[in-house]
């Protein structure tokens with residue numbers, strides 16, 4: 001019976017993923033989220049519900065608009081699949097109110113982080129509205145279940161640490177190194193991860209970012225003007241911390 005619920009949970013995740021795609025497309029463009037109907041961004045042909053089924057429709061259409069054959073980004077099925085998998089895998093083994101509540105909480109955070117990831121990748125911004133949404137989820141949860149030493153110190157460290165480094169860099173080089181969105185995201189994640197968790201995140205996301213940056217420079221694909229969006233690295237590391245809390249510290253790099 002639990003396995004059946006788990007499959008429902010995965011299907012629910014696919015549907016929520018479909019909604020996240022709407023957020024990812026419309027939030028940075030300031031179009032309304034709910035009222036306007038789905039349409040092809042290229043030819044504006046309306047998309048009927050039977051061509052808007054998560055995952056299935058994209059595969060059926062082979063990633064092309066039925067009307068104008070414009071390619072439909074791989075992002076659509078990827079977001080649906082990611083959200084479906086997260087809600088499927090995170091579904092609790094035992095059905096207790098506490099574990100179900102935790103599952104909803106983790107799913108709600110994951111959805112917001114997926115939006116952040118793809119919006120930053122395309123537009124190089126981490127919208128304030130998503131950071132505020134995350135804070136509204138995380139802060140009450142942490143106040144209920146954790147000590148101020150965890151959430152207050154984590155949030156303060158995650159926000160003020162990178163802010164100080166960024167300010168120092170600005171004084172030294174006269175240009176902005178880190179985006180304000182990155183700093184705010186670290187602050188919000190710090191409330192959840194606590195001071196040690198957020199230090200771990202800052203360390204590993206900078207490490208990951210440097211590796212990818214070097215690879216892009218070697219491949220001559222590094223954008224020297226705009227740089228690379230940093231949010232995706234923070235988010236990848238935070239997903240590892242969210243779902244496998246002990247993994248990073250067990251890598252043998254016991255930095256703290």
Ligand SMILES: [Zn+2]
Nearest residue numbers: 040043065068
């Ligand atoms: Zn079209």
